[in-house]
Structures are given as C-alpha cells and as structure tokens.
Amino acid sequence: MNTQSFHVLVILAAIATVYGDCPNGFLQHDESCYKFFHSTRATWAEAMMYCQLFKSHLAVIESEREQNFVEGLLRREYHQGLPDGCWIDGTDALVEGEWIWTTNGNPITSESYQKWFPGEPNSKGTGEDCMDLLHHENYNWNDESCEAMNNFLCEASATTGNMIVG
Numbered sequence: 001m002n003t004q005s006f007h008v009l010v011i012l013a014a015i016a017t018v019y020g021d022c023p024n025g026f027l028q029h030d031e032s033c034y035k036f037f038h039s040t041r042a043t044w045a046e047a048m049m050y051c052q053l054f055k056s057h058l059a060v061i062e063s064e065r066e067q068n069f070v071e072g073l074l075r076r077e078y079h080q081g082l083p084d085g086c087w088i089d090g091t092d093a094l095v096e097g098e099w100i101w102t103t104n105g106n107p108i109t110s111e112s113y114q115k116w117f118p119g120e121p122n123s124k125g126t127g128e129d130c131m132d133l134l135h136h137e138n139y140n141w142n143d144e145s146c147e148a149m150n151n152f153l154c155e156a157s158a159t160t161g162n163m164i165v166g
C-alpha cells in the first residue's frame, strides 16, 4: 500500500469513528446520538412514537455536559416560525409531582441532575405533566401540557443504535 492510500484509509477510519455509530441524520455527542425534529409538530405521546420509529427515544438529559450540548444544538437550529417548545423524555403523568425519565424509569430528584427553569415546574392551568425545553426559557426545563404541539429531540445510544426500553 502506498503512503497516499494509507492516509485515505486513516481518514476514512477517523470519519467512521466519529459518525459511524449514529442513525442517519443523527449527531453524535459522547455516547449518544441526537436529532432535533424541527419540521414536525407533535403531542408528547406522538413525539415519543416518532422517536421509536427512528430506533430512538425522547432525549434523557442526565448531566450538565449533556444539557449544555442540547442547548447548543437547539439554539443553532432554532429559527423563526418554530414552536417555543421542544419535547424531551421527562413526565410526571403517573404520580403528580414525581418526575421520571420515561425511557429508563429513573426518578428526577435533587439527587439526580436537573435543570428546571426558575419557577418550573409550575403545573399551569389544568396541569402540566410533560417536559419540554422552551426557547424563551433558555432551553432549561419546563412542565408543559402533554397536548401542546411541539418539536422534539430524539436520542439513541451511539454504541448500539438501539433504544433500551426501561
């Protein structure tokens, strides 16, 4: 093998390392792949099903590092005309006030990572049981009516490309 084709191989291998383990159209960060569906509006339950069609789940944000990445991604892709909210995986629909990540069942408490916007969750109106990130609240967490028509963010594992149903 000559030096030039070796270089090409090294570059291809590097590209495969960066992009190889994510589904088409998903962006890799750490061990996960993300896709912001900004052309589709859906209720929270519909959004969950859309993510499943793409072998993913609504985004589960478990660290400051992941939150910062998600904020950056949504801020870059936001443009006029998009809804204010973007669904992620949290809900307190089972027991009011007890937030969990749907995908893995883990409780969201002061022991775990959380990034509620000041004053949220506020269970406005007739109640709000689904979690979204609001553009006007800097993509910190908000409880929202599950029937709101939002965009949504799906996440898949970068190593298997499959969702793990918890």
Ligand SMILES: [Ca+2]
Residues within 6 Å of the ligand: 032, 059, 060, 061, 062, 066, 155
């Ligand atoms: Ca995650």
Ligand SMILES: [Ca+2]
Residues within 6 Å of the ligand: 092, 093, 096, 097, 123, 127, 128, 129, 130, 143
């Ligand atoms: Ca609630």
Ligand SMILES: [Ca+2]
Residues within 6 Å of the ligand: 120, 121, 122, 123, 124, 128, 142, 143, 144
């Ligand atoms: Ca709220």
